[in-house]
Amino acid sequence: MAENVILNATxxxxxxxxxxxxxxRENLVPGIVYGGxxxxxxxxxxxxxLIKMLKAGGFLSTLLTLKVDGKDERVICRGVQRxxxxxxxxxxxxxxxxxxxRINLMIPVQFTNEDESAGLKKGGTLVVVRNEVExxxxxxxxxxxxxxxxxxxxxxxxxxxxxxxxxxxxxPMITDRDFVIANIGAPKTVDLDDDDDESTEGEAPAAEEGxxxx
Numbered sequence: 001m002a003e004n005v006i007l008n009a010t011x012x013x014x015x016x017x018x019x020x021x022x023x024x025r026e027n028l029v030p031g032i033v034y035g036g037x038x039x040x041x042x043x044x045x046x047x048x049x050l051i052k053m054l055k056a057g058g059f060l061s062t063l064l065t066l067k068v069d070g071k072d073e074r075v076i077c078r079g080v081q082r083x084x085x086x087x088x089x090x091x092x093x094x095x096x097x098x099x100x101x102r103i104n105l106m107i108p109v110q111f112t113n114e115d116e117s118a119g120l121k122k123g124g125t126l127v128v129v130r131n132e133v134e135x136x137x138x139x140x141x142x143x144x145x146x147x148x149x150x151x152x153x154x155x156x157x158x159x160x161x162x163x164x165x166x167x168x169x170x171x172p173m174i175t176d177r178d179f180v181i182a183n184i185g186a187p188k189t190v191d192l193d194d195d196d197d198e199s200t201e202g203e204a205p206a207a208e209e210g211x212x213x214x
Contacts, residue, residue, distance in 0.1 A: 036096025099140030
């Protein structure tokens with residue numbers, strides 16, 4: 001199960017532009033929580049906490065536990081409105097989730113047994129094509145990561161999405177092909193022909209030297 005990221009918020013009594021401006025003057029970012037069969041809730045977020053999460057990346061695909069005045073709401077961000085001049089956040093939309101909600105999330109890929117991998121021991125190189133995969137998941141059963149076991153992977157082998165075991169109710173968003181996750185490339189070798197070319201560079205052929213002497 002993926003670990004929830006906690007974000008603190010407070011309920012906002014007023015709505016509209018006036019209340020939003022007042023929040024921003026207090027170094028807060030206004031937002032709204034909607035969906036889940038409940039009425040929308042206007043909230044304020046601490047600017048510093050929000051900007052830290054935004055800079056960390058992946059905010060729009062991170063499952064969040066939003067603590068609103070002590071009450072937990074399981075949410076995912078559905079939009080961040082930014083100032084057109086300085087690109088700072090000025091409003092955030094969150095969608096409530098139930099344990100049965102279906103959402104799209106980017107899930108990281110982790111590789112195990114690299115030290116014991118058959119192909120890597122022979123000098124092969126792990127070439128990672130995707131270090132994360134977008135999945136359609138159930139909010140109550142989100143994997144923390146996708147695991148790729150490299151133990152018996154040989155040089156020249158390719159790991160596809162179909163080689164990874166997914167939790168029940170989970171599927172990749174790309175469905176029209178069995179896309180590549182990684183492969184074990186062949187060891188790098190030194191091109192001796194290039195060395196020979198460099199050693200004779202600038203030397204005239206013997207026939208031409210003889211002609212010059214004549």
